[in-house]
Amino acid sequence: MRAVRILMIFVDGVGLGEADPAINPFVRARTPALRALLGGPLAGRDPVRTSAATLVPLDARLGVPGLPQSATGQTAVLTGENAPALIGRHLAAYPTPRLRALLASRGLFTVLGSRGVSAALANAYTPEYFAAVADGRLRHAAITLNAIQAGLRLRGIDDLRAGRAVYQDLTNARLRAQGIPVPPVSPEEAGARLAAIASAYRFVLFEFFQTDLAGHGRLADGVGLVERLDAFLGAVLRASDLDDTLVLLTSDHGNLEDERTGGHTLNPVPALLVGAGRDALGAGLRAITDLAPACVDALAAGGVVA
Numbered sequence: 001m002r003a004v005r006i007l008m009i010f011v012d013g014v015g016l017g018e019a020d021p022a023i024n025p026f027v028r029a030r031t032p033a034l035r036a037l038l039g040g041p042l043a044g045r046d047p048v049r050t051s052a053a054t055l056v057p058l059d060a061r062l063g064v065p066g067l068p069q070s071a072t073g074q075t076a077v078l079t080g081e082n083a084p085a086l087i088g089r090h091l092a093a094y095p096t097p098r099l100r101a102l103l104a105s106r107g108l109f110t111v112l113g114s115r116g117v118s119a120a121l122a123n124a125y126t127p128e129y130f131a132a133v134a135d136g137r138l139r140h141a142a143i144t145l146n147a148i149q150a151g152l153r154l155r156g157i158d159d160l161r162a163g164r165a166v167y168q169d170l171t172n173a174r175l176r177a178q179g180i181p182v183p184p185v186s187p188e189e190a191g192a193r194l195a196a197i198a199s200a201y202r203f204v205l206f207e208f209f210q211t212d213l214a215g216h217g218r219l220a221d222g223v224g225l226v227e228r229l230d231a232f233l234g235a236v237l238r239a240s241d242l243d244d245t246l247v248l249l250t251s252d253h254g255n256l257e258d259e260r261t262g263g264h265t266l267n268p269v270p271a272l273l274v275g276a277g278r279d280a281l282g283a284g285l286r287a288i289t290d291l292a293p294a295c296v297d298a299l300a301a302g303g304v305v306a
């Protein structure tokens with residue numbers, strides 16, 4: 001069955017590591033949702049196909065020496081272009097002018113917009129975030145940047161309070177710690193909200209990057225984080241109509257799945273596919289550069305738009 005819509009859950013810094021609980025929090029954590037989908041933990045380098053899910057390992061190295069990084073990896077995910085080859089190296093954090101131009105012309109939000117496919121970024125942004133960008137303390141990472149380039153409305157605190165957005169930490173805990181008056185949200189409630197947002201569009205993306213922060217040792221308790229992510233994913237799936245929705249969880253590079261390094265890895269990253277059209281879309285995936293073309297094909301083929 002073809003997917004009417006795609007919900008992409010982008011988790012920064014999650015590779016497919018060894019199935020060893022001593023080094024991999026995805027194996028050590030209690031992950032009932034992932035285990036129900038895969039028959040085991042989110043680990044190992046082999047493709048998996050069960051009655052519930054398809055897991056395709058994706059190459060994130062793209063033939064460029066060195067450890068894959070976020071600016072080039074996310075640009076590759078969004079554009080389908082080999083961004084690290086284009087600039088000669090894997091680049092961390094923020095896109096360069098050349099990558100920004102590539103995102104503006106070939107980014108997934110741009111391309112879907114030009115094809116008339118409705119799309120949204122489900123994350124919430126604070127006034128403090130925009131102030132930090134305005135005065136140069138922060139720059140937009142690739143996903144936020146491409147959403148802005150494509151003319152998408154970014155969601156704010158009012159949306160978050162109304163349940164029409166999800167904060168990047170899922171639970172609003174970081175906002176509350178900053179004194180921003182927003183109610184706490186459970187990972188399960190965040191998942192239900194994301195599914196509800198997705199039901200109004202044909203493509204929705206949610207970006208979660210605490211996994212990369214944890215992999216760098218900047219957040220404690222990687223196991224707890226994996227368990228929150230699993231609870232969130234389980235709720236997304238329970239609240240989604242999987243007869244017409246494809247839920248796609250993926251990443252830009254490995255990190256959290258190997259605690260020996262404290263940094264990025266060379267591991268493949270998951271394309272975890274659940275719901276409508278998972279086999280058709282998964283069949284064309286080999287590397288992170290295959291994701292955007294596959295999504296465009298699935299959503300815009302035949303000129304069928306909504």
Ligand SMILES: [Zn+2]
Pocket residue numbers: 013070212213216255264
């Ligand atoms: Zn990182």
